[in-house]
Amino acid sequence: MIRLTVNGEAVELDCDPDKPLLWALREDLALTGTKYGCGIAQCRACTVHVDGRAMPSCQLPVARVAGSSITTIEGLGETALHPVQQAWISANVPQCGYCQPGMIMATAALLARNPSPSDADIDNAIGNLCRCGTYPRVRAAIHAAAALATPPA
Amino acid sequence: MSAGLDRRGFLRGTLAAGGALAFDLTIPLRAGAGEPALDVHHWIVIHPDDHVTVRIPQSEIGQGATTALMQLIAEELDLDLALTDWTFYDPQTNVSQGNVYVHTSTLASWGVKMLFEPMRLAGAQIRALLLASAATQLDASAADLVIDAHRVRDPGTGNSVGFGTLAARAAAAPLPDAASVRLKAPQAWRYIGRALDRNDVPAKVTGEARYGIDVQLPGMKYAAVRQAPVFGGRLRGFDAAAVRELPGVRAVVRIDAGPSGYTVPPTLWDVIDWQMDDAVAVVADSWWQAERAIEALPIEWDDGPHAGVDSAGIARELAAALDAPGEIVRSEGDAAAALAAATRVIEAEYHYPFLEHAPMEPMNCTALVEGRRVEAWAPTQYGDEALRIAAYAAGAALKDARFHLTLAGGGFGRRLHNDYVSQAVQIARQVPGVPVKLIVSREESLRRSYYPPPLAARLRAGLDGDGALTAWQSHVVQGTAVEQPYGFTRLAYPVPHVEMRYGQIDTPPGFAWMRGVGHTQMAWMNHGFLSEIAHASGVDTLTFQLALLDESRVDPARADQGDAVARVRRYRRLLEAVAAQAGAPPEGIGRGRGHAVYDMSYVPGYRNSCIAIALDVTLDGHGGLRVDDVTATVDCGTVVNPQLVEQQIQGGILFGLSNALYGKITLREGRVEQSNFHDYRLLRLAEAPAIAVHVMPSDAPPTGIGEGAVPVVIGALVDAIHAAGGPRIRALPVMDHELALRADA
Numbered sequence A: 001m002i003r004l005t006v007n008g009e010a011v012e013l014d015c016d017p018d019k020p021l022l023w024a025l026r027e028d029l030a031l032t033g034t035k036y037g038c039g040i041a042q043c044r045a046c047t048v049h050v051d052g053r054a055m056p057s058c059q060l061p062v063a064r065v066a067g068s069s070i071t072t073i074e075g076l077g078e079t080a081l082h083p084v085q086q087a088w089i090s091a092n093v094p095q096c097g098y099c100q101p102g103m104i105m106a107t108a109a110l111l112a113r114n115p116s117p118s119d120a121d122i123d124n125a126i127g128n129l130c131r132c133g134t135y136p137r138v139r140a141a142i143h144a145a146a147a148l149a150t151p152p153a
Numbered sequence B: 001m002s003a004g005l006d007r008r009g010f011l012r013g014t015l016a017a018g019g020a021l022a023f024d025l026t027i028p029l030r031a032g033a034g035e036p037a038l039d040v041h042h043w044i045v046i047h048p049d050d051h052v053t054v055r056i057p058q059s060e061i062g063q064g065a066t067t068a069l070m071q072l073i074a075e076e077l078d079l080d081l082a083l084t085d086w087t088f089y090d091p092q093t094n095v096s097q098g099n100v101y102v103h104t105s106t107l108a109s110w111g112v113k114m115l116f117e118p119m120r121l122a123g124a125q126i127r128a129l130l131l132a133s134a135a136t137q138l139d140a141s142a143a144d145l146v147i148d149a150h151r152v153r154d155p156g157t158g159n160s161v162g163f164g165t166l167a168a169r170a171a172a173a174p175l176p177d178a179a180s181v182r183l184k185a186p187q188a189w190r191y192i193g194r195a196l197d198r199n200d201v202p203a204k205v206t207g208e209a210r211y212g213i214d215v216q217l218p219g220m221k222y223a224a225v226r227q228a229p230v231f232g233g234r235l236r237g238f239d240a241a242a243v244r245e246l247p248g249v250r251a252v253v254r255i256d257a258g259p260s261g262y263t264v265p266p267t268l269w270d271v272i273d274w275q276m277d278d279a280v281a282v283v284a285d286s287w288w289q290a291e292r293a294i295e296a297l298p299i300e301w302d303d304g305p306h307a308g309v310d311s312a313g314i315a316r317e318l319a320a321a322l323d324a325p326g327e328i329v330r331s332e333g334d335a336a337a338a339l340a341a342a343t344r345v346i347e348a349e350y351h352y353p354f355l356e357h358a359p360m361e362p363m364n365c366t367a368l369v370e371g372r373r374v375e376a377w378a379p380t381q382y383g384d385e386a387l388r389i390a391a392y393a394a395g396a397a398l399k400d401a402r403f404h405l406t407l408a409g410g411g412f413g414r415r416l417h418n419d420y421v422s423q424a425v426q427i428a429r430q431v432p433g434v435p436v437k438l439i440v441s442r443e444e445s446l447r448r449s450y451y452p453p454p455l456a457a458r459l460r461a462g463l464d465g466d467g468a469l470t471a472w473q474s475h476v477v478q479g480t481a482v483e484q485p486y487g488f489t490r491l492a493y494p495v496p497h498v499e500m501r502y503g504q505i506d507t508p509p510g511f512a513w514m515r516g517v518g519h520t521q522m523a524w525m526n527h528g529f530l531s532e533i534a535h536a537s538g539v540d541t542l543t544f545q546l547a548l549l550d551e552s553r554v555d556p557a558r559a560d561q562g563d564a565v566a567r568v569r570r571y572r573r574l575l576e577a578v579a580a581q582a583g584a585p586p587e588g589i590g591r592g593r594g595h596a597v598y599d600m601s602y603v604p605g606y607r608n609s610c611i612a613i614a615l616d617v618t619l620d621g622h623g624g625l626r627v628d629d630v631t632a633t634v635d636c637g638t639v640v641n642p643q644l645v646e647q648q649i650q651g652g653i654l655f656g657l658s659n660a661l662y663g664k665i666t667l668r669e670g671r672v673e674q675s676n677f678h679d680y681r682l683l684r685l686a687e688a689p690a691i692a693v694h695v696m697p698s699d700a701p702p703t704g705i706g707e708g709a710v711p712v713v714i715g716a717l718v719d720a721i722h723a724a725g726g727p728r729i730r731a732l733p734v735m736d737h738e739l740a741l742r743a744d745a
Ligand code: FES
Pocket: A035, A036, A037, A038, A039, A040, A041, A042, A043, A044, A045, A046, A047, A056, A057, A058, A059
């Protein structure tokens, strides 16, 4: 049994300790919002928060996150939409949308440690792949989310 | 479920209704339980509480079909979008009811173009039925009635009746004759032309959106697959015992080579029926277990006749074919004589590699075979054919098959092939009664795909003593493909003497269309060569192109003279517009702007969207390249949703740039060498330019918007790199070149 916290709830996983967190989330917990794109930590479609840090979950064995607190796209903004999700909706960011949970999780983690990122900060933090070409809207929505989260004094 | 937790609240992503029901994309029940929702002539469903569900007869691969097509039918039905949702059409209905949805294959940027009339007409016809039904109930004249919030109201008396009450009669009456209904005049449109928010966005930012890979059925198992690594290879055998004891493994099964389906209705044009090779699959409790087991499974392949094929050999064959005469596919005047008489001849060879679509959601399909019935779920671009393939692979009668479209994580042409549907159904057939979700790993998705083939081209231009372009001769040879010479023969710039030749060599991988099709593969070469001619003439490319775009240069004797003149005018108008909108060109060492304009016209008279692009690059002199800004000017006819147009142009530009800068699939020993995103590189956010999109007002019928930017941006890119002082890019991808600044720059 591997114990961890997922979206604020205590969870016990009865699976191979080597099983990547991505597949445990998707298969054992039916949290399919976290996506598989490459399995080799290249595309970041599988990004979740591990104790507040954005990490690809596809190469992270569940044994390594025992005792950790995981947040997935389903748990972001549990009671209301997170400012990043609100900004994403306003800017109509998604096309196919498949990469977007990962983009949003990466952005939420970025804004948590850097409330008003520069373009260069965004370039460095958001390495997620999007084949549909949502990058210009992603960038605009990150700036908009930063403004939403930190209203001018 | 092995997790000890309370599903409620925590598992917001879990399926509420559990299993099949939630993924049966038929209509969710609404309030007013007891009374069924009513299907009204296949296009809409009316619920007892007056809500409406619209059936979308296209796949949603990111292009916004569920929003744009909704706008069309909502316009004529005066739907209230707050009271309306959508579902995908049912391929079984379309196949068994004589193509009632008119156009269901999602390709060629045709969704809005092909359904602009039919979906408005359906809306108007159903409106007429609802009004007639209401007229009886309200004892009024149908002509006096108005629709408001899904109620039909008599403004004279104030009496009204809801859609839910009218549905039964509307569903039972035959659709009125198309000629008897009148569509709204554009001035009266309330939805068409508006930048409505996408109706699929909220679910796509909360994780609730369900893609094929997210399908969950009770008792479902997972499958991983390996197809013959060499194209055309056969399966000799495998040692199932070696993996049967691995954790979670349930079955090891073979998948037979066979058809992977048509990609367009066979009635539309002569099409290849695509094939897939033998494969092996492991079924397990978890996909991760299945994938580990198939990785460990000893499989013996007969590599077949293509085991020695590699990219260097294909390049040699292409070069040899360029020296052969080839078939003349366009000829005007006497190009050979004009070249012989030319004061100056410019010659160049261009190359384009194999590519792969790499949509972010890997190929997948979930299937269940029970008795004589088969049911399958998948993201596909052609649901009708997925249904037929599912029936075929299950050995079932077509009437005993159901196929459910899901959201697709991109498509770009890859999902026109339904090989993964056949694979999943063949697996499910061998574990009857057990639903199986096949996920094709990224590696397998990349290595066993269908590919736009490589090509080589030789171009020659002749200039006379005054520096005027008198002759254009080109010869393109490509690998196995559907004939696509239009990609270079539809050069719209008038040249007096033209000769174009085309040929193919055999290449083993299956052919695929990819976003922008033959235009993407070839039109950039025409642009690049125009840029070379301009440079040789000592003029910048923009000036050179505008000078060529002179309708008086079109030979009045040409059979397609009207079309040719119209294209020259349109190109000129867009090129002038983009030049103005892009503003002052960048200055300084290593900086440059490129220009291109194109309209993806397949044959004379085929009117497609026309797009002009100005693109600025910076070369740092040490091999680094940055695309700084892109300005696009677009004429796509009537705009249904300007916001979707902007998205598709942005997406097309970035797709084109990604492929042009990095895209390359190579073969070695008959196998694809690349395997994942570390060696099949895609553009990242940090590399994406700022993009400005300007849409020209037009009241012409809508033309497609999904693909048109792709060929243009590549043309503008290679022009810009040279304008910035960089090398002449004659072979893609750009990353294969040293991007040093030229001595003459
Ligand atoms: S699936 Fe984890 S980074 Fe791609």
